[in-house]
Amino acid sequence: MEHQRRWQGWVLVGPALLVTLALFAAPMVMVVLTSLYRRSGGLTDRTLSFDNYIRLATDSTIHQALWNSIEVVALTVIFSTLIAYPFAYIVAYKVPQKWQALVLLLTVVPFWTSYVVRSYSWLLVLAKNGVINQTLVSWGIIAEPFTMANTRFATVLAFVHFFVMVSTLTIYASLRQIPRNLGLAARDLGASPLSVFLRITLPLSIPGVVVGAFLTFVLAIGDYITPQIVGGGNELVLPQLLMLQVSRMGDFPLAAAMALVLLIIVAAVYAVSAKNLTLERKR
Amino acid sequence: MKLVRSGLSWVYVLLIFGFILMPVVSLVVFSFQATNLPVPPFTGPSLRWYEALFADSRMIEALRNSIVVGVVSGFFSTALGFLAAYGLARYRPRGARAIRAIVMTPLGVSYLVIGFGLSVTANELALGRSLVLVTLGHIIINLPLAFAIVLSQMRDEDENLEKAARDLGAGEWTVITRVAIPVLLPGIMAAFLLSFTLSWDEFIIAFFLADFDVTLPIEIWSQLRTGLDAKTNAAGTLVFAISLVALTLAYVLNRAVSQRSRRL
Amino acid sequence: MNGAELNVVDVVKQYPDHRALDGVSLTVEAGSYTVILGPSGSGKTTLLAILGGFAEPSSGHIEVDGQDVTTLTPAQRPTTTVFQDYALFPHMTVGQNVGFGLEMKKVGKKARVERVREVLEMVGLGHTANRHIAELSGGQRQRIALARALIVEPRVLLLDEPLGALDLKLRRQMQDELTRIHRSVGTTFVHVTHDQEESMSLADNIVVLRDGRIEDMGSPERLYLDPATAFSAKFMGDSNVVSGTVRSDGTSADTPWGVVALPGSSSAGTPVTLSIRPEHLVEGSSGAGNLGEWEVMEAHFLGQKHRLIVRRGEHELLVSLPQSSNVRQGDSIVLGVDAHMAKLVKGDPS
Numbered sequence: 001m002e003h004q005r006r007w008q009g010w011v012l013v014g015p016a017l018l019v020t021l022a023l024f025a026a027p028m029v030m031v032v033l034t035s036l037y038r039r040s041g042g043l044t045d046r047t048l049s050f051d052n053y054i055r056l057a058t059d060s061t062i063h064q065a066l067w068n069s070i071e072v073v074a075l076t077v078i079f080s081t082l083i084a085y086p087f088a089y090i091v092a093y094k095v096p097q098k099w100q101a102l103v104l105l106l107t108v109v110p111f112w113t114s115y116v117v118r119s120y121s122w123l124l125v126l127a128k129n130g131v132i133n134q135t136l137v138s139w140g141i142i143a144e145p146f147t148m149a150n151t152r153f154a155t156v157l158a159f160v161h162f163f164v165m166v167s168t169l170t171i172y173a174s175l176r177q178i179p180r181n182l183g184l185a186a187r188d189l190g191a192s193p194l195s196v197f198l199r200i201t202l203p204l205s206i207p208g209v210v211v212g213a214f215l216t217f218v219l220a221i222g223d224y225i226t227p228q229i230v231g232g233g234n235e236l237v238l239p240q241l242l243m244l245q246v247s248r249m250g251d252f253p254l255a256a257a258m259a260l261v262l263l264i265i266v267a268a269v270y271a272v273s274a275k276n277l278t279l280e281r282k283r
Numbered sequence: 284m285k286l287v288r289s290g291l292s293w294v295y296v297l298l299i300f301g302f303i304l305m306p307v308v309s310l311v312v313f314s315f316q317a318t319n320l321p322v323p324p325f326t327g328p329s330l331r332w333y334e335a336l337f338a339d340s341r342m343i344e345a346l347r348n349s350i351v352v353g354v355v356s357g358f359f360s361t362a363l364g365f366l367a368a369y370g371l372a373r374y375r376p377r378g379a380r381a382i383r384a385i386v387m388t389p390l391g392v393s394y395l396v397i398g399f400g401l402s403v404t405a406n407e408l409a410l411g412r413s414l415v416l417v418t419l420g421h422i423i424i425n426l427p428l429a430f431a432i433v434l435s436q437m438r439d440e441d442e443n444l445e446k447a448a449r450d451l452g453a454g455e456w457t458v459i460t461r462v463a464i465p466v467l468l469p470g471i472m473a474a475f476l477l478s479f480t481l482s483w484d485e486f487i488i489a490f491f492l493a494d495f496d497v498t499l500p501i502e503i504w505s506q507l508r509t510g511l512d513a514k515t516n517a518a519g520t521l522v523f524a525i526s527l528v529a530l531t532l533a534y535v536l537n538r539a540v541s542q543r544s545r546r547l
Numbered sequence: 548m549n550g551a552e553l554n555v556v557d558v559v560k561q562y563p564d565h566r567a568l569d570g571v572s573l574t575v576e577a578g579s580y581t582v583i584l585g586p587s588g589s590g591k592t593t594l595l596a597i598l599g600g601f602a603e604p605s606s607g608h609i610e611v612d613g614q615d616v617t618t619l620t621p622a623q624r625p626t627t628t629v630f631q632d633y634a635l636f637p638h639m640t641v642g643q644n645v646g647f648g649l650e651m652k653k654v655g656k657k658a659r660v661e662r663v664r665e666v667l668e669m670v671g672l673g674h675t676a677n678r679h680i681a682e683l684s685g686g687q688r689q690r691i692a693l694a695r696a697l698i699v700e701p702r703v704l705l706l707d708e709p710l711g712a713l714d715l716k717l718r719r720q721m722q723d724e725l726t727r728i729h730r731s732v733g734t735t736f737v738h739v740t741h742d743q744e745e746s747m748s749l750a751d752n753i754v755v756l757r758d759g760r761i762e763d764m765g766s767p768e769r770l771y772l773d774p775a776t777a778f779s780a781k782f783m784g785d786s787n788v789v790s791g792t793v794r795s796d797g798t799s800a801d802t803p804w805g806v807v808a809l810p811g812s813s814s815a816g817t818p819v820t821l822s823i824r825p826e827h828l829v830e831g832s833s834g835a836g837n838l839g840e841w842e843v844m845e846a847h848f849l850g851q852k853h854r855l856i857v858r859r860g861e862h863e864l865l866v867s868l869p870q871s872s873n874v875r876q877g878d879s880i881v882l883g884v885d886a887h888m889a890k891l892v893k894g895d896p897s
């Protein structure tokens with residue numbers, strides 16, 4: 001009976017596994033394989049070689065793009081977390097219980113707009129004749145409109161706009177997990193409100209911060225749309241470079257190598273933070 | 284002092300809300316712009332861009348494609364995810380941890396890489412790009428999520444309901460369709476809805492795998508590259524409106540279904 | 548450490564929809580072990596929260612050794628609370644948890660470590676300072692919570708249903724532990740519970756709360772053997788309660804069960820309510836009361852005694868007979884009352 005049940009279990013799980021194999025594992029293998037091919041004379045040369053990797057290791061444009069990616073994502077993670085934490089804290093502890101879900105909903109709803117259109121909206125807001133510049137000039141704060149669009153600043157700003165929402169949700173979730181009694185017990189034992197925050201609340205909310213930061217990192221580093229639309233073509237990030245190889249150069253092998261680099265970076269970050277990547281309550 | 288601190292909190296909250304809402308408000312407001320450019324000053328309100336949107340056959344077609352791809356890929360992700368979650372939780376096959384890990388792995392890979400991988404594979408197999416490929420791409424990115432959501436809803440207590448059904452003579456298929464699915468319906472619906480929502484606005488995989496028939500995000504992208512006007516604002520607002528309606532519907536349905544299959 | 552005297556003066560706690568405490572006044576003797584006993588909804592948890600400074604009374608005040616502490620925060624009061632779910636800090640070690648209060652008082656590390664070791668020894672967990680909370684069992688966590696509260700030398704220790712989460716054997720063990728620690732430390736203990744047996748094994752003094760008011764108050768013996776009200780009689784163990792009228796001799800009463808001797812004398816014709824504990828009903832008629840014949844509906848042998856439910860017509864009695872008795876289900880027995888163990892109580896039998 002047990003034996004038959006386990007077998008039946010495989011029948012149910014089978015389709016999902018096969019689909020994952022066919023639509024994920026196989027393509028990933030193809031990517032690895034393709035990265036070992038070369039593009040020569042407009043065709044793909046299938047002799048295996050590490051040429052693309054050598055190119056990655058030596059080409060300064062690629063290094064620059066990689067460096068840009070990491071910088072942009074790092075700045076995004078830092079600013080998103082710094083802005084989101086107080087916000088999540090206020091919602092979790094200062095907003096009346098019954099309004100909390102609504103407030104969170106209001107932070108999420110704006111992102112149900114089309115990603116592409118939203119990115120363009122940022123472009124318009126940041127443009128020389130956009131809302132921000134026009135307001136600053138008319139209030140007399142600056143004399144001339146300044147360039148914000150098509151810069152790294154714009155990319156980070158647009159990213160932070162989205163990821164503040166993500167981190168707010170994860171930090172809020174982990175703050176809510178903290179039993180209320182802990183703060184009361186600490187106060188009873190003489191802790192000031194600041195001590196309670198530094199010694200109890202903050203340490204116990206770190207998982208929420210880490211999960212938020214991780215999600216931000218993974219999603220941002222592989223994002224093509226925002227850098228392309230608001231960041232412009234000046235300081236390319238890795239996804240943009242990859243798309244360039246695909247659409248303009250037709251160099252799939254090189255693009256594949258870049259894709260692998262992206263994968264490895266994410267895997268490395270995951271390995272480092274895996275231990276902390278859970279919002280479960282510590283018992 | 285407490286009042287000042289409390290005041291500061293409210294100022295902060297309002298600032299953040301302002302920051303978050305600004306581009307979106309600007310998007311929606313300027314979709315009603317009377318002149319061409321969706322920049323200040325606001326010259327509306329006017330519905331001309333909505334008219335233009337609905338008159339744009341490529342946009343409407345792209346919208347229809349997005350919905351179809353969303354529904355189909357959502358259905359398959361949810362169905363496969365449900366079966367896998369059910370099989371794992373109830374039948375406990377050996378290697379359960381490995382199975383879970385395998386199904387969840389795509390979550391850790393950027394859509395860019397997944398789309399690229401599928402594109403390269405399609406080339407190797409000499410498969411032309413099409414909406415079918417886009418649908419497949421969306422299935423693989425949403426399968427882990429649907430699986431995780433349904434799995435998280437499976438409780439040990441519910442297994443007793445299924446055992447009771449078997450005890451009373453129900454075959455496996457009946458147990459699944461008449462007992463398991465009804466009880467899990469809120470989770471299944473949540474999974475479907477999330478899959479639909481993520482598929483519907485997904486750009487990069489669709490970009491890699493679509494051919495001439497495109498999804499809405501791609502069409503918007505194309506039009507934006509050629510010229511900026513408020514029509515895309517109208518498209519964006521429409522996407523927003525549809526998402527709002529779909530998710531509100533989901534919430535209402537979820538509540539209704541939860542009441543019915545309420546856990547005692 | 549010396550325990551402080553606690554004075555609760557006319558405390559009222561009013562919520563929008565109900566009154567949790569309705570004018571509670573009591574004095575907790577310095578150094579005593581006082582148990583506040585009551586069913587859920589009695590207001591006992593509210594009272595403890597007010598004593599600890601986690602809630603404010605709507606009116607009335609709290610004094611510790613004569614000093615009014617009503618408006619003081621928990622940290623400012625000489626009280627410390629042990630929470631029902633222990634509230635141990637999950638991200639700190641045992642040592643860090645226990646030493647937390649001293650850390651907040653800016654006690655130096657060396658002195659702190661020493662004190663922590665001492666207190667852990669006292670609760671029987673001497674070498675656990677470096678362990679993590681997650682590794683400990685329920686009983687061990689309970690002691691850590693106790694240690695953490697005692698290390699700051701409170702004049703009054705407040706315990707909120709501390710033994711609720713433990714199984715029976717562990718609970719009995721911890722009751723002995725609490726008594727031992729209380730004796731060696733000397734602090735005033737105020738312990739809230741709904742468990743009547745627990746209250747009797749721990750308390751010097753029991754306060755019975757019901758619907759926000761004090762129902763009865765006194766030593767375990769007094770409360771058990773001479774309950775003030777019908778509710779208190781039925782809450783502090785089992786009891787058979789009946790109403791009757793005083794007979795013309797003034798020393799006994801007519802009840803639907805039969806004639807029962809009164810503890811003292813009263814004027815004839817007065818309506819009275821009597822409480823008779825199951826163990827005070829005896830086989831055979833007695834001078835203190837003849838209750839006639841009853842049919843044994845259920846008989847269970849519980850080791851130390853027999854527990855019987857007997858019936859006559861619409862009346863049922865709960866009876867405890869000694870181990871040596873051999874009454875069986877279906878038998879018919881005659882019951883009497885032991886000496887003057889029927890007690891006069893206030894309130895009605897239901």
